[in-house]
Amino acid sequence: MTHSLFVNGRLHSVDTDGDAPLLWVLRDHLRLTGTKYGCGKAQCGACTVHADGQPVRSCSLSLADAATSRIETIEGAAGPEAEALTAAWVARGVPQCGFCQSGQLMSALALLRANSAPTDADIDAAMSGNLCRCATYNRIRAGIHDAAAALGDRS
Amino acid sequence: MKLRRPRLSCLSIAMILFALIILIVAILLRPLTLPKPEALSAAFAPVVVAPLKPVSAFNAIVDPAARSVALFQEAGRVIRHPRCMNCHPRTDRPTQTDAMRPHMPAVARGPDGAGDPHLRCATCHNDANFTGRDVPGNPQWLLALIEQAWQGRSLGETCRQLFDPARSYITRAELLEHMANDALVGWAWHPGGDRPPAPGTQAQFGALIAAWRETDARWPA
Numbered sequence: 001m002t003h004s005l006f007v008n009g010r011l012h013s014v015d016t017d018g019d020a021p022l023l024w025v026l027r028d029h030l031r032l033t034g035t036k037y038g039c040g041k042a043q044c045g046a047c048t049v050h051a052d053g054q055p056v057r058s059c060s061l062s063l064a065d066a067a068t069s070r071i072e073t074i075e076g077a078a079g080p081e082a083e084a085l086t087a088a089w090v091a092r093g094v095p096q097c098g099f100c101q102s103g104q105l106m107s108a109l110a111l112l113r114a115n116s117a118p119t120d121a122d123i124d125a126a127m128s129g130n131l132c133r134c135a136t137y138n139r140i141r142a143g144i145h146d147a148a149a150a151l152g153d154r155s
Numbered sequence: 156m157k158l159r160r161p162r163l164s165c166l167s168i169a170m171i172l173f174a175l176i177i178l179i180v181a182i183l184l185r186p187l188t189l190p191k192p193e194a195l196s197a198a199f200a201p202v203v204v205a206p207l208k209p210v211s212a213f214n215a216i217v218d219p220a221a222r223s224v225a226l227f228q229e230a231g232r233v234i235r236h237p238r239c240m241n242c243h244p245r246t247d248r249p250t251q252t253d254a255m256r257p258h259m260p261a262v263a264r265g266p267d268g269a270g271d272p273h274l275r276c277a278t279c280h281n282d283a284n285f286t287g288r289d290v291p292g293n294p295q296w297l298l299a300l301i302e303q304a305w306q307g308r309s310l311g312e313t314c315r316q317l318f319d320p321a322r323s324y325i326t327r328a329e330l331l332e333h334m335a336n337d338a339l340v341g342w343a344w345h346p347g348g349d350r351p352p353a354p355g356t357q358a359q360f361g362a363l364i365a366a367w368r369e370t371d372a373r374w375p376a
C-alpha cells in the first residue's frame with residue numbers, strides 16, 4: 001500500500017506495508033541513513049527522530065502512524081538550536097564512534113527547543129533514553145550546556 | 156661399515172593406511188547411544204494461570220463480610236498482577252516484565268504521570284502495541300498517581316488506600332468504572348508480545364469489584 005510521508009519538509013510516497021517501522025522506511029526507502037539502528041526495540045535511542053516536534057523512536061513507530069505526522073530527521077535538523085548544537089559538538093569533539101550521536105542530537109534538539117537553559121537534571125531526564133556505548137555522556141551534557149549558552153549569547 | 160636406515164616398504168605403508176581406514180570406519184560406525192529426552196523439571200514448566208472465579212463461586216459464603224473479603228482477594232489476583240503493578244510503582248520510575256525490574260531506559264513519571272516533559276512515555280509507547288518490535292502501547296499510557304502506589308503493599312493495604320480520603324482521588328463509583336471499563340486497565344488483558352495477560356477478562360474483574368462493593372467493600376487484614 002502507498003503511504004504519504006512528510007519528512008524534512010518534503011512529501012514522499014512510500015509503497016510498503018503500513019506496519020513497517022519508520023526507521024526501515026527512512027533508511028531503506030528514503031536513503032536517509034543518518035538515523036541509526038541500535039536495538040530495534042525502543043531501548044537505546046539511536047533511531048530518534050521528531051514527529052510533530054516530539055522526539056520518538058523511529059524503530060518503534062509504524063509507517064502508518066508516522067504518516068499522520070511531520071517527521072524531522074537529523075538530515076533536516078535546522079534552526080538556531082541545531083546550529084548551536086552542531087558547533088558545540090564539533091568544538092568539544094563530543095562523538096567517539098559516533099553511532100549514537102544522531103539520536104543524541106535529536107533528543108538534545110527537542111530539549112533545547114523547549115527549554116533554552118536546561119539544568120543538569122533537565123538534561124539527564126531528557127537524555128536518559130539515549131544510550132552511548134562509548135560513554136560520551138559527560139561531553140554530551142557539556143555540549144548541551146555550551147549550545148544553550150551560545151543561544152543565550154545570541155539573544 | 157655403513158648402517159642402512161630401515162625403510163618402510165610399500166607393503167607396510169599400505170598396511171598402516173589400511174589399519175587407519177579400519178579405525179576411522181570403526182569410529183564412525185560405533186553404536187551411538189542417543190540421550191533420552193527427559194521431562195523438564197517443574198521449575199521450567201509453563202505457569203498455568205487459573206481463570207478468575209465468577210462472582211457466583213462466592214455465593215456459598217454465607218457471612219457477607221467474609222464473602223466481600225473473598226471477592227476482593229479474587230480480584231486481587233488481577234490487582235497484584237505485574238501487568239497492573241508495573242504502572243503502580245511506589246517510586247517515580249515504573250517497572251517492567253514479570254520480574255518487575257526497573258524500567259529500561261530510566262524514565263520518570265513527570266508532572267502528569269505520562270513522563271518527564273522531555274522524555275514522554277509517548278517517545279516509545281504508541282497508541283497500540285507495536286507487535287513487530289514488541290513495544291507495548293495504549294493511547295492513555297501513563298503511571299498511576301503516587302498516592303495509588305501498590306508495589307510493596309499487601310492486598311489489605313492496597314485496598315485501604317483505595318478508599319483513604321487522603322490518598323484516593325476517585326469515588327467508589329469512579330473506581331468501579333476505572334477497573335471495569337478503563338481502556339488502559341483493559342490493556343492488561345491484551346498486553347501483546349510474550350507478556351502474560353492478567354487472569355480472566357476485564358468484564359469478570361469488573362463484576363468481582365462490583366460484587367465486592369455491593370457487599371460493603373470489606374478488605375483483608
Ligand code: FES
Nearest residue numbers: 038039040045059
Ligand atoms: S534502535 Fe530504536 S531505540 Fe534503539
Ligand code: FES
Nearest residue numbers: 096098132133134
Ligand atoms: S559515540 Fe559511540 S556509541 Fe555513542
